[in-house]
Amino acid sequence: MKIAICEFHQETNSFNPFPSPLEDYLVFGLWEGEELLKNGNGSSALDGMIHVLEENKVQIVPTCRMWANAAGPVEAQVVEDYWKNLSRRLKEALPLDGVCISLHGATQSTASQDVCGDLLEKIRQLVGPSTILSASLDLHANITEKMLKNAEFLCGYHTYPHVDFYETGSRAASLCLQRLKNPQKPLHTRCIHLPMIAPASSYTTLFGPFSELMRHAEHFVEEKKIADFSIFQRQPWLDVGVGGSAVLTVSESDSSKLLLELARRFLNLRHSFHSDIRSVQEIIHVAENNATGKPLVLVDSADSTNAGANGDSAYILHEILRLNSSVKAALSLRCAPAVRQAFQTGVGKTGTFTIGASINSSMSAPVTLQAYVQSLHDGIYTQEGPAKRGLVNHLGPTAVLKFRNTSILVSEQLLGAGDLQLYRHHGMEPLFYQMVAVKTCTSFRASYLPVASDIIEADTPGAASSNLLTLPFRNLPKRFYPFAEIDESDLTIPKRFR
Known part of the structure; x- marks a missing residue:
């Protein structure tokens, strides 16, 4: 049995005006051939696929892998070049019994x-x-008819924060093998679309109604009523006219009744998906009185680099300055000019820095202040997890600046924004601050929930705003929640079932 493996991964934010170039992929390395088998960190979807295939003595054909952080639409040439490389390697390996591919699922070019x-x-x-x-696929994949028509199996993450990358890759490879080994008992994928999106900060699988929906679906698998399922909350900053949120089931027999039950439950939860957003000024005032010994986490989800925003907003710093606050805070943002100046100034010296809005000046404004250069770094650190534990991130040259009681991590890239090691590795222990700002939507909860005194969503500017009604959507269908109310008549079941 011969199965090819490959990966193309990028989450697109349509409201980020800067296309994602090849350089975004070079940050994580372009892998070809045997590199796919050697370079994994043991926790990715690709690693999960490889492990299952190796255990089953399958001849693995490693092709090519490209992975980038969330950003604006991918430059078309990047996709074209990837396909040229992949198609050449697939042609050389024909005939193939299967292809296992790791995708994000919400990728626009x-x-x-x-x-x-x-x-x-x-x-x-x-x-x-x-x-x-x-x-x-990511839990935030945008499931389209084209995807359903051409793949037997589409397996989404079951966790948010995402901590089951490996397990999802394992599921995809296992279903592929099961279909190949038992052709007389074929598995069928069935899908129902829901024309809706929700702020990514408004739900999690750690607790609450969305978590209960996932547990309910897992019981169907445990009871062997279905072989697999996925519930996709479409990435909310993807402004395209195809696809939507979706529920998928995989089974030997007809699972339409169970599928419809899950879809109805999902639909009925739509009004629970909303964020309690508070002003940064209010959050700072709460943090100033935080004497718990644990940090209050300010969630700057609108500028989340995990959601495709630029990560260069200094809005929180601006508010600390405007309020003349003495809050002990830890902040992080992308600002290459400030990093260069910090290296020129040197550790232990003070300079006048202009920080923020270095990439996208349309979403926020820079802040100019006197700051002390506390430390300089190469920006290479390893995530402690639990999400992506062991992943090595390369931020590029990185500096820690001190302004009053606020420490500011500035770097060329902002990766792993919800991992404690982003701060810890660079000498900023999160537990020693009254307030820690994270530029992420929900992924931080896996790390910060056990150590935070409170977690508050902030009203900040950015391309990944939780207030979806304020974003300039142009391509969504007219009946699409939360822009228009929907009901069961809006559920769509594709005519073609595999």
Whole structure:
């Protein structure tokens, strides 16, 4: 049995005006051939696929992998070059029994609204109708008809914060093998679309109604009523006219009744998906009186680099300055000019720094202040997790500046923004601050929930705002929640079931 593996991963924020170039992928390395088998950290979807295939003595054909952090639409040439490389390697390996591919699922390019659907369609045309295609996807994937038509299996993460990358890759590979080993008992994927999106900060699988929905679906698997399921909350900053949130089930027999039950439960939760957003001024005042010995976490989700924003907003720093606050705070943001100046100034010296809005000046404004250069770093650190534990991030040259009681981490990149090691590795212990700002939506909860005194969502500017009604959507269908009310008649069941 011969199965190819590959990966193309990027989450797109349509409101980020800067296209994502090849350089965004170079940060994480371009892997080809045997590099796919050697370079994993043991916790990715690709690693999960490899482990399952190796355990089953499958001949693995490693092709190519490109992975980038969330950003604006991918430059069309990047996708084209990836396909040229992938198609060449797939052609050389034909015939193939299967292809296992790691995708994000919500990827837009400057030329296409459905990059993942395009790739699956091209792979299908190349390998033929008898080869099994199985993909791992983010929980925030945008499931399109093109994706459903060309892949037998689409497996989404079951956790948010995402901590089951490996397990999801394992599920995708296992379903592929099960289909190949038991052709007389084929598994079928069934899907219902829901025309809705929700702020990513408004739900989690750690607790609450969305968590209960996932547990309910897991019981169906435990009771062997279905082989697998995925519940996709479409990435809310993807402004495209195709796809939507979705519920998928995989089973040998007809699972339509269970699928419809899950879809109805999902639909009925829509009004619970909202964020309690408070002003930064209010949060700072609360933090100033924080004497718990644990940090209050200010969530700057609108500028989340995990959600495709630029991570360069200094709005929180601006408010600390405006309020003349003495709060002991830890902040982080991307600002290459401030980093360069810090290295020129030197450790232990003070200078006048202009910080923020160095990438996207349309979303926020820079702040100019006198700051002390506390430390300088190469920006290479390892995440402690639990999400992506062991992942090595490269921020580029990084500096820690001190202004009053506030420590500011400035770097060329902002990766792993919800991991405690972003601060700890650079000499900023989160537990020693009254307030810690995180530029992420929900991923931080896996790390910060056990150590935080409180977690408060902030009303800040950015391309990943939780207030979806304020964003300039142009491509969504007219009946799409929360922009219009929907009901059960808006649930769509594709005619084609695999």
